[in-house]
Amino acid sequence: MTPSAGAGDDPGPDPRTDRRHLTTISYGTGDLLADRQQLYRFAQPKKEPITEWLFALVGGPEALGEPIVDVGAGNGQYLSALPGRRRVALDLSRGMLRGLRPAGFAGPVLETDAQALPLAAASAGTAMANHMLYHVPDIVLAGLELRRVLRPDGVLLAVTNGRDHLAELGRVLDETVSELAGRPFHLDRSGERFTLEEGHDPLAVAFASVDCHHRRTELVVPDTWPAWWASPRPCPTASSSPTCWPRPSGGSPPSSPGMAPSGCTCTRAPLSADDTPAVDQVGRCTGTVRC
Ligand SMILES: C[S@@+](CC[C@H](N)C(=O)[O-])C[C@H]1O[C@@H](n2cnc3c(N)ncnc32)[C@H](O)[C@@H]1O
Numbered sequence: 102m103t104p105s106a107g108a109g110d111d112p113g114p115d116p117r118t119d120r121r122h123l124t125t126i127s128y129g130t131g132d133l134l135a136d137r138q139q140l141y142r143f144a145q146p147k148k149e150p151i152t153e154w155l156f157a158l159v160g161g162p163e164a165l166g167e168p169i170v171d172v173g174a175g176n177g178q179y180l181s182a183l184p185g186r187r188r189v190a191l192d193l194s195r196g197m198l199r200g201l202r203p204a205g206f207a208g209p210v211l212e213t214d215a216q217a218l219p220l221a222a223a224s225a226g227t228a229m230a231n232h233m234l235y236h237v238p239d240i241v242l243a244g245l246e247l248r249r250v251l252r253p254d255g256v257l258l259a260v261t262n263g264r265d266h267l268a269e270l271g272r273v274l275d276e277t278v279s280e281l282a283g284r285p286f287h288l289d290r291s292g293e294r295f296t297l298e299e300g301h302d303p304l305a306v307a308f309a310s311v312d313c314h315h316r317r318t319e320l321v322v323p324d325t326w327p328a329w330w331a332s333p334r335p336c337p338t339a340s341s342s343p344t345c346w347p348r349p350s351g352g353s354p355p356s357s358p359g360m361a362p363s364g365c366t367c368t369r370a371p372l373s374a375d376d377t378p379a380v381d382q383v384g385r386c387t388g389t390v391r392c
Contacts, residue, residue, distance in 0.1 A: 117289060117290075117291040118236055120193065120214075123193060123236055124194040128175070128192075128194040128196065129194065129196045130200070131176040140320065143321055143322045144318040144319070145318060145321050148316070152178065152182035158258075158314055159256055159258070162182070162186070165183070165227040166225075166226020166254070166256070168187040168188065168227075169183060169187065169189070169225070170225045170227070170228050171189070171190050171228075171231075172191045172215045172228060173192055173215060173231065173233025174191060174192050174197070174198070175192065175197050176197060177190060177200075177204055177206050178231075181205070181206065189210075189211065190206060190208060190211070191211045192211075192212065195212050198211075215230065215233070216238070216242045216243050216246060218247070218250050221250070223249075223252045223253065224252075225251050226251075226254075226255050226256075227258065228247045230257065230259045231258065234300070234303075235261065235291045235293070240294070244306055245306065248307035248308055259300070263296060263298065263315070264297070266296075267290070267320070274288050275287055297315065301313060
């Protein structure tokens, strides 16, 4: 987040690409990413999981060449939708990679930067770089690296957001912070660095053909309180799973931020490679409890 710098202001490192910021704050652990992923429960109209949609574009999961290398794998949303395949997870953040084993991912895990992949040339059948190229300082270089590690017939899947993604939220933030700070503020959002509209050109430097496919949904968040549900909270009665995901089950909104609402259902975070982090697919750990 960088305010519009005034004369003489040093904006400091860009948090959208700064290694220290990304590996300690944005992606120090999987919690914040998991929170953001939960928000997509509110996408309308309801569609198939994004993993299913993505793999169908190239003939389904069985059509993906192996090994499948996921660069910026995060909490393994895409890899866990490919059980039984030869998969490699790579990420800049050790904290993110740490979460993969407990989630059941047994393949190789490599802490690395997309701009310098520790993989041999022409060694992968499929590469993925989903929702992550906008964090890479040199996107063209990352594209060249992804092309280098792919076999000549290999395919790169790179999911990103459109230019208007969360635009309304961005406007509200900009206006609110500008008002509070008494000077113009613009939140430089990571996604603006590699959008659906402009993502073709940096990838075309390395790839002979780049196809763009759109998946249009609208996020309709009815209130501010669903954000509370998006965060993992300790579940008081869960002995087997220390982190549980409360979600509404006829409960009422908390009276103030951070306060537990009454009457909710705790569901455990995905534990096996076959689970995906989508909240609708998590298993129930304790039934209905008072959180
Ligand atoms: C928004 S998450 C996406 C995770 C996953 N690909 C998904 O779509 O669910 C971005 C991930 O990219 C990783 N990342 C950021 N910069 C990177 C870089 N230069 N090289 C490799 N990984 C990076 C972050 O640590 C984080 O796990």
